[in-house]
Amino acid sequence: xxxxxxxxxxxxxxxxxxxxxxxxxxxxxxxxxxxxxxxxxxxxxxxxxxxxxxxxxxxxxxxxxxxxxxxxxxxxxxxxxxxxxxxxxxxxxxxxxxxxxxxxxxxxxxxxxxxxxxxxxxxxxxxxxxxxxxxxxxxxxxxxxxxxxxxxxxxxxxxxxxxxxxxxxxxxxxxxxxxxxxxxxxxxxxxxxxxxxxxxxxxxxxxxxxxxxxxxxxxxxxxxxxxxxxxxxxxxxxxxxxxxxxxxxxxxxxxxxxxxxxxxxxxxxxxxxxxxxxxxxxxxxxxxxxxxxxxxxxxxxxxxxxxxxxxxxxxxxxxxxxxxxxxxxxx
Amino acid sequence: xxxxxxxxxxxxxxxxxxxxxxxxxxxxxxxxxxxxxxxxxxxxxxxxxxxxxxxxxxxxxxxxxxxxxxxxxxxxxxxxxxxxxxxxxxxxxxxxxxxxxxxxxxxxxxxxxxxxxxxxxxxxxxxxxxxxxxxxxxxxxxxxxxxxxxxxxxxxxxxxxxxxxxxxxxxxxxxxxxxxxxxxxxxxxxxxxxxxxxxxxxxxxxxxxxxxxxxxxxxxxxxxxxxxxxx
Numbered sequence: 001x002x003x004x005x006x007x008x009x010x011x012x013x014x015x016x017x018x019x020x021x022x023x024x025x026x027x028x029x030x031x032x033x034x035x036x037x038x039x040x041x042x043x044x045x046x047x048x049x050x051x052x053x054x055x056x057x058x059x060x061x062x063x064x065x066x067x068x069x070x071x072x073x074x075x076x077x078x079x080x081x082x083x084x085x086x087x088x089x090x091x092x093x094x095x096x097x098x099x100x101x102x103x104x105x106x107x108x109x110x111x112x113x114x115x116x117x118x119x120x121x122x123x124x125x126x127x128x129x130x131x132x133x134x135x136x137x138x139x140x141x142x143x144x145x146x147x148x149x150x151x152x153x154x155x156x157x158x159x160x161x162x163x164x165x166x167x168x169x170x171x172x173x174x175x176x177x178x179x180x181x182x183x184x185x186x187x188x189x190x191x192x193x194x195x196x197x198x199x200x201x202x203x204x205x206x207x208x209x210x211x212x213x214x215x216x217x218x219x220x221x222x223x224x225x226x227x228x229x230x231x232x233x234x235x236x237x238x239x240x241x242x243x244x245x246x247x248x249x250x251x252x253x254x255x256x257x258x259x260x261x262x263x264x265x266x267x268x269x270x271x272x273x274x275x276x277x278x279x280x281x282x283x284x285x286x287x288x289x290x291x292x293x294x295x296x297x298x299x300x301x302x303x304x305x306x307x308x309x310x311x312x313x314x315x316x317x318x319x320x321x322x323x324x325x326x327x328x329x330x331x
Numbered sequence: 332x333x334x335x336x337x338x339x340x341x342x343x344x345x346x347x348x349x350x351x352x353x354x355x356x357x358x359x360x361x362x363x364x365x366x367x368x369x370x371x372x373x374x375x376x377x378x379x380x381x382x383x384x385x386x387x388x389x390x391x392x393x394x395x396x397x398x399x400x401x402x403x404x405x406x407x408x409x410x411x412x413x414x415x416x417x418x419x420x421x422x423x424x425x426x427x428x429x430x431x432x433x434x435x436x437x438x439x440x441x442x443x444x445x446x447x448x449x450x451x452x453x454x455x456x457x458x459x460x461x462x463x464x465x466x467x468x469x470x471x472x473x474x475x476x477x478x479x480x481x482x483x484x485x486x487x488x489x490x491x492x493x494x495x496x497x498x499x500x501x502x503x504x505x506x507x508x509x510x511x512x513x514x515x516x517x518x519x520x521x522x523x524x525x526x527x528x529x530x531x532x533x534x535x536x537x538x539x540x541x542x543x544x545x546x547x548x549x550x551x552x553x554x555x556x557x558x559x560x561x562x
Contacts, residue, residue, distance in 0.1 A: 008455045195428045202416055206405055209408055214416075215391075217474060218391035
């Protein structure tokens with residue numbers, strides 16, 4: 001007899017391993033700054049987490065809604081510039097207000113862009129993301145008086161961090177920034193996971209699988225694509241806020257198409273449609289980038305070769321490799 | 332392909348078949364009524380309301396559902412999810428971004444009812460792409476039914492099915508036609524003649540005959556155009 005309230009495949013949703021493994025990873029990352037005295041590695045992991053959040057937000061589009069964005073880094077950039085400008089010109093100490101303003105402003109800019117983009121589909125959508133991305137890149141590059149142009153936005157103050165009434169320290173301190181990033185990124189991960197598994201996430205999945213059928217079951221496809229786009233851009237804006245707090249600086253190259261391709265690679269390296277895959281992909285990408293750039297200044301060439309190798313032999317990314325090993329063990 | 336001068340009145344409940352030679356405009360007719368392609372002229376009315384060129388998702392909300400000639404399902408989703416998402420789109424709750432799918436109890440329960448009615452309950456956990464072709468066609472009917480239609484358009488539901496599967500689905504369709512209106516486009520003449528309450532015959536985008544199955548069988552114009560001249 002079938003239980004009429006059960007959903008096939010979701011019966012064992014709360015298995016112990018699914019809670020223990022992420023919790024163990026979280027704790028391991030959280031105690032690192034208290035154990036590891038090497039500031040360099042803290043910064044590296046910090047960067048992995050920030051770009052991991054951006055790659056995860058792109059996965060919401062690519063893996064869950066089936067939309068390709070070539071320059072999702074544009075929305076990290078917009079978020080970062082706005083938070084930076086707010087800290088410089090409005091209030092150098094209001095950390096949370098600056099982040100709030102930055103994320104709201106990013107979504108206000110992303111809204112009309114998304115409105116235009118969802119009126120197309122497939123390749124046209126992807127090309128429009130490229131066109132808008134280039135446009136934003138050119139604006140921050142040429143608007144010297146506001147953004148600092150080529151030189152980038154410099155002298156962003158480091159505000160104090162208060163979390164639940166608890167004074168952590170200054171964002172200029174790598175350990176403090178690290179803990180702040182960990183807190184924000186893991187909260188975003190948990191929330192996004194929840195959204196993806198919700199009835200709303202199910203609609204995005206239906207659109208990815210078959211857009212026409214989705215509209216013929218009564219889904220307003222354009223509207224939900226726009227909601228998916230907005231979710232992805234809000235998350236990207238949050239990663240931008242973390243970026244400027246972490247670096248204290250942003251230049252236009254962070255918003256270039258070249259950097260955008262990097263974000264796409266992170267998603268593909270990790271495995272799209274998994275949410276945690278892109279976080280891993282970002283860690284792999286940034287580690288390789290860092291490792292190779294200590295040996296040669298033409299690190300892009302070697303990084304490209306590594307990525308080609310990984311795409312050819314691990315087409316489903318890191319996640320696919322894990323599944324492959326699991327099958328191998330079972331015989 | 333085009334249709335012109337297609338004036339069909341479809342009654343509440345009952346089964347109306349639309350037949351005609353290849354290229355007569357049967358699918359085009361369905362596509363225009365269900366909003367898949369825009370009508371360049373003419374009007375479509377539903378329950379007295381003008382619904383010409385309305386977006387498809389709004390038509391579904393009014394209870395106009397359909398299946399496709401070429402199977403259109405959510406391949407990678409489970410059979411259950413295929414039907415569940417249609418039910419959810421119909422009943423609402425889609426904007427609950429922090430709830431679980433399970434929290435929409437009515438959606439889950441009604442999904443099981445549909446799956447059981449169509450005999451798909453044992454395949455519920457399977458990805459739709461793993462299903463046999465005939466089962467995929469039945470799944471497509473299940474998805475359309477989840478929209479709680481007042482009128483259901485079936486575009487060649489038995490295309491490519493085995494005789495046993497065809498019998499199963501025609502029994503199902505006949506049963507449904509007692510509750511809702513069904514418009515059936517079909518090539519299988521035996522099936523059309525046995526299940527239809529009324530038949531419309533299309534040729535070159537126009538209706539050439541309309542009537543009960545027996546009348547259509549005897550209509551000389553139809554025999555010439557569609558069933559072939561007598562030797």
